[in-house]
Amino acid sequence: MTCILIFEVSFKKNSSYLREYETDSFIQPGISTNSLEIPGQDYRASIYLSITAEVTRYGRDIQDIQRTISVIEMNNAAALADLSKLQSLEVMRMRSESLGFIDASIEEKQFMAVENFSAPLSYDLPERSQPELAEASMIPIEYTETIFSWISRILGKYMNLVRASKP
Amino acid sequence: MKENIFTRYTFLGLILCVLPLLIVLRILSLQINPAERDFYEETFRNREKEWINLTPLRGLILDRNGQQLANNQKTYEIGVDLTLLKDSAPIAEALSRTLGLDYAEIEAQIQLGISKKLQNVVITDYVTKEEIQSLIDYLADVEDSNDNKKQINLRALVYADHFKRNYPNNETGSIIIGYEGWKDKITSLTGIQGIEEYYDEVLAGKSLVDPSERNPINVSDRNISDNPTVITTIDINIQAMLEEIVDREVKTNRAKQGTIIVMDPKTGDILGMASSFRIDPNRYWESLRNLPDDLPYNPAIMLPYEPGSVQKPVTVAIGIESKSIPKDFTYVDTGVLHYAGVDIFNWDGGAYGPTNLVGCLQYSLNICMGTITTKHVPTDVLYNSLRSFGYGQLTGVDLANEVAGFLKTPNRGYWHESDRATNSFGQGFSATPIQMIMSMAAIANDGKMMTPRVVSIISRPDYTNVISPSEKARPISEDTADFVKELLTKSLPGEAESALPLGYTMAGKTGTGQIAVEGGYHLTLTNASFVGFGPVDDPKFIVYIWFQEPKSDIWGSTIAAPVFADVVQRLVVLMDIPPDDVRLSQAKP
Numbered sequence: 218m219t220c221i222l223i224f225e226v227s228f229k230k231n232s233s234y235l236r237e238y239e240t241d242s243f244i245q246p247g248i249s250t251n252s253l254e255i256p257g258q259d260y261r262a263s264i265y266l267s268i269t270a271e272v273t274r275y276g277r278d279i280q281d282i283q284r285t286i287s288v289i290e291m292n293n294a295a296a297l298a299d300l301s302k303l304q305s306l307e308v309m310r311m312r313s314e315s316l317g318f319i320d321a322s323i324e325e326k327q328f329m330a331v332e333n334f335s336a337p338l339s340y341d342l343p344e345r346s347q348p349e350l351a352e353a354s355m356i357p358i359e360y361t362e363t364i365f366s367w368i369s370r371i372l373g374k375y376m377n378l379v380r381a382s383k384p
Numbered sequence: 385m386k387e388n389i390f391t392r393y394t395f396l397g398l399i400l401c402v403l404p405l406l407i408v409l410r411i412l413s414l415q416i417n418p419a420e421r422d423f424y425e426e427t428f429r430n431r432e433k434e435w436i437n438l439t440p441l442r443g444l445i446l447d448r449n450g451q452q453l454a455n456n457q458k459t460y461e462i463g464v465d466l467t468l469l470k471d472s473a474p475i476a477e478a479l480s481r482t483l484g485l486d487y488a489e490i491e492a493q494i495q496l497g498i499s500k501k502l503q504n505v506v507i508t509d510y511v512t513k514e515e516i517q518s519l520i521d522y523l524a525d526v527e528d529s530n531d532n533k534k535q536i537n538l539r540a541l542v543y544a545d546h547f548k549r550n551y552p553n554n555e556t557g558s559i560i561i562g563y564e565g566w567k568d569k570i571t572s573l574t575g576i577q578g579i580e581e582y583y584d585e586v587l588a589g590k591s592l593v594d595p596s597e598r599n600p601i602n603v604s605d606r607n608i609s610d611n612p613t614v615i616t617t618i619d620i621n622i623q624a625m626l627e628e629i630v631d632r633e634v635k636t637n638r639a640k641q642g643t644i645i646v647m648d649p650k651t652g653d654i655l656g657m658a659s660s661f662r663i664d665p666n667r668y669w670e671s672l673r674n675l676p677d678d679l680p681y682n683p684a685i686m687l688p689y690e691p692g693s694v695q696k697p698v699t700v701a702i703g704i705e706s707k708s709i710p711k712d713f714t715y716v717d718t719g720v721l722h723y724a725g726v727d728i729f730n731w732d733g734g735a736y737g738p739t740n741l742v743g744c745l746q747y748s749l750n751i752c753m754g755t756i757t758t759k760h761v762p763t764d765v766l767y768n769s770l771r772s773f774g775y776g777q778l779t780g781v782d783l784a785n786e787v788a789g790f791l792k793t794p795n796r797g798y799w800h801e802s803d804r805a806t807n808s809f810g811q812g813f814s815a816t817p818i819q820m821i822m823s824m825a826a827i828a829n830d831g832k833m834m835t836p837r838v839v840s841i842i843s844r845p846d847y848t849n850v851i852s853p854s855e856k857a858r859p860i861s862e863d864t865a866d867f868v869k870e871l872l873t874k875s876l877p878g879e880a881e882s883a884l885p886l887g888y889t890m891a892g893k894t895g896t897g898q899i900a901v902e903g904g905y906h907l908t909l910t911n912a913s914f915v916g917f918g919p920v921d922d923p924k925f926i927v928y929i930w931f932q933e934p935k936s937d938i939w940g941s942t943i944a945a946p947v948f949a950d951v952v953q954r955l956v957v958l959m960d961i962p963p964d965d966v967r968l969s970q971a972k973p
Contacts, residue, residue: 269601276600283603294441294456294547295513301452301552306624323886323953328962330969365425 432599439591441547443611445561445579447620448655448840453561454580454665457550460511460543462519463504466497468540471533475541478526479507482519510548519543555662555671557623559682560616560654560838562784563665576668577681579838581784583614586842612849615841617653622646625954626658633947634660638935639912643684643817644951645928649825649917651853652834654781655925655959657684685781688789688814689932692897692940693731693748694915695810698823699756700741701868702769705860708760711867714740721751721758724801728754731896745893746875753808763804767793770807772859773823774833780856781818781836789815810897820915821928822856827872828891828917828926831865833857873920880945883916885952887963892916892948894940899933909933914944918952921968924961927951 302308362370414421445454462483464475476490490507497505511519523541526534549564562578575584589611626644634642639660646655661679663671680686703709719735721728730736730749744752757766771777776791791813792799806812815823818836826833835856842849860868872891877884880894895913898905912934917926929944929951937943955961962970 273600276603279603280600290441291458291547295458297444297452298455298457298550298552301455301550304451305552305554306556306620307554320954321957323957326957328966330966334970 432602440589440611442549442564443587443589444613445587446613446615447557447618447623448616448653449619450615451620452552453557453616453618453620455550455552456547458513458545459509459548460513460516460545461506461509462511462516462541462543463506464494464497465504465540465542466494467503469494469498469537470540471537474526474534474537478519478522478538478541482522483508483511483515504542511543516543549665551665553620553624554666555664556627557618557620558662558665559659559684560618560623560657560783561665563663563668565668575784577785578783579614579616582782583839583842586612587614612842612844614839615843616838617648617651617655617840618657618838619655619958621958622656622955623658625958626656626951627662629947629950629954630658630660633931633943636936637912637931637943639931639943640933641679641683642932643687643928643930644947645684645817645821646951646955647821647825647836647926647928649828649834649923649926652822652825652836652856653840653853654836654838657682657838659683680787681785682783683930683932684817685779685783685786686816688787688816688819689911689930690811690814690897690900691820691913691930692810692895692911693750694820694824694893694895694913694928694940695808696745696748696753696895697827697868697872697893697915698770698773699753699808700745700871701827701860701864702766702773703756703761704867705864706761706765706769708762708765709756712740713756714738715752715755717749717751719751721754721805723754723758723805726802726805728805741871742874745871746878748879748894750809754805757808758805763794766804766807767791769859770813772857773826774819774856775813775815775823777819779816779818779822779836782839786818787816789813789819791815810895817928817930820913821926823859824915824917824928825926826857826859827865827868828923829865830862831858831860833859869920876916880914880941882941883914883945883948885949885956887965888918888952888956888961889920889964890916890918890948890952891920892945894945896938896940908938910938912938912940912943914940914948916948916952919961919964919967921964924959925952925955927955 414424441456442454444452444456447453462479464472469475472491472494475494476487479485479490480487485508493505493507523538526538529535551558551561551563558578560578562580562582563576564573564580565576566572567574567576575581575587580587626646630642630644633639642658642660644656644658646657647653648655659682661675661683663675663681665671675681703713704711715738717730717736717739719730719733728750730747730751736743736747736749736751739747739749739752741752743749761769770791776789776793778786778788780786791807792803803812822833822836833856835854837851837853840851842851869891872893873889876890876892880892883892883894884890893915895911895915897911897913899909899911900906910933912931914929915926917923927948929947931943934943956963961967
């Protein structure tokens with residue numbers, strides 16, 4: 218029963234399921250609302266559990282992704298280091314010499330004047346181009362808070378009310 | 385029998401009643417005892433979280449074309465789990481065979497660990513991927529064999545990967561890049577010298593201990609940002625070319641050391657900075673032992689010297705800018721200048737008679753320069769102008785441990801009236817090569833003196849910070865700069881023809897600085913220098929060359945000037961600068 222009461226409070230806000238439940242069409246004529254109390258609470262409890270299970274599953278997926286990202290970042294860094302070794306001056310020089318290339322001297326380089334040619338303009342990167350992030354949707358606190366934090370929140374609210382009502 | 389069952393049920397009933405009551409009492413006791421409640425709440429929170437130490441990888445350093453200059457390489461630490469160890473011999477054998485480690489030393493390390501009752505002992509670190517692969521292959525071979533005893537003992541051998549700083553081009557560019565290492569036994573790994581030290585905070589980032597949620601419901605973003613990539617102004621091909629030339633010339637001329645800097649005078653971008661002494665930052669602890677005690681890590685920014693006649697264009701610029709001398713200034717060279725108790729002679733002791741400014745620079749006449757500063761430019765104007773050219777101050781180049789040269793100022797310290805004369809031809813004060821190239825770049829860049837820099841972009845995943853070139857000062861006007869540039873262009877072919885590359889018009893000046901010793905100047909040792917820039921109509925580079933104490937010859941015109949031509953001939957190929965005839969015909973409408 219305590220649990221059901223907690224669910225009652227938890228679902229007071231932001232629950233689309235609750236809104237559906239509270240519509241007039243849900244209450245059939247001739248049936249007492251009191252007799253629907255317990256099935257209603259059960260319904261809420263099952264929704265709560267279902268949502269919590271979903272959140273947990275997605276949370277685990279996120280944790281898995283975070284671990285994978287870390288591993289990929291480490292592998293990326295290692296691959297970059299390997300690549301840099303292959304592209305290092307010494308290796309490139311050895312490879313080019315083995316292929317028969319030699320440094321071009323000034324006499325070997327020919328420049329030609331081409332009419333109407335203009336060199337491409339250099340592109341300056343914009344400074345501090347902060348990408349705009351879409352606002353992430355928030356899970357209402359009622360879905361994630363612990364019993365302790367719920368109690369302290371409710372007590373805090375109550376205490377504020379008491380303070381406000383004092384002259 | 386019935387009674388017995390009744391007793392059992394009663395006992396069970398009592399337990400079922402008392403247990404919930406105890407639980408309720410415990411809950412109540414927790415509610416009324418805040419200290420205990422806080423303890424359990426804290427314990428609960430800690431169990432929900434997994435504290436992970438997140439140390440970001442050090443940021444990359446790239447050259448101006450994206451070539452990697454510093455990155456992070458995966459290496460391995462190899463150790464022994466002493467709790468699993470039965471016999472150390474197979475481990476010592478495996479490591480000595482595959483990694484070439486000393487068998488006895490491994491045994492000793494393991495025994496030391498056992499005597500200290502340690503759980504693990506580290507045998508070696510920074511093992512490469514190839515080396516670890518050979519160890520893995522060896523372990524696989526043992527697994528395939530029937531030697532069960534060996535197999536069991538080798539299970540105590542453990543390894544873990546981690547990253548270390550890697551410099552793929554080894555010693556190329558090391559005086560600019562610096563290295564990551566330990567400054568002393570107390571501090572942790574840090575950037576030392578060059579970019580690594582100057583941008584240490586940027587490159588290292590902040591390691592943080594992150595409370596990662598174990599509870600998947602509370603999972604959140606790990607707030608660790610990738611460290612930025614630092615993009616330098618260095619062209620690694622130009623750098624390698626300069627190092628090749630400086631090594632060759634130091635050897636040929638038997639100089640103590642050599643330094644060459646190439647800079648873009650319009651932006652202050654350092655394209656290359658080479659010194660004949662370099663370390664391999666991948667093995668800095670060994671390389672540093674070979675660095676002579678009296679040479680700093682990077683002489684280009686840390687070793688001030690008396691530059692000699694490369695200072696003369698600045699003296700002429702100060703005279704013209706302050707209107708102390710006209711552009712058609714002439715004087716009669718008698719072969720000696722008596723000033724403040726000091727006799728000043730030309731480099732060859734000759735008397736050149738009536739001479740104009742082109743002649744002054746072409747024949748590199750000390751008496752001409754001394755005449756300008758002692759008879760025409762007022763003292764305060766001279767020293768204010770020298771300060772505005774940056775002498776005696778740091779240039780502000782973004783490299784660690786820059787040293788300012790020393791400029792004596794009137795009526796302070798050791799300043800003597802005769803310094804007015806000697807300062808005019810680059811004696812009596814000291815400047816680093818980076819200071820010299822910065823002040824000369826003002827002449828090449830229409831009077832605007834740019835702050836030298838080696839980093840142009842700091843790129844983070846979420847934003848890019850483009851560092852704009854910064855104008856340090858404007859010591860002379862565009863008109864003065866153009867005039868001095870013209871003087872240097874006209875005088876260079878007469879002064880040092882060997883400095884001229886084919887097809888390109890260059891401006892430049894040689895310098896032979898005497899070396900101060902106790903009681904005067906050394907009779908045979910000099911500093912041979914050259915500064916030049918080009919193409920004169922649109923300068924794309926300025927080159928500063930310095931050879932310290934060359935033994936083959938003493939003159940800048942014979943030692944440093946031909947090196948300038950060599951550098952330029954290779955520079956124009958690497959920078960794709962067409963010869964004057966092609967470039968100027970292109971520029972015509």
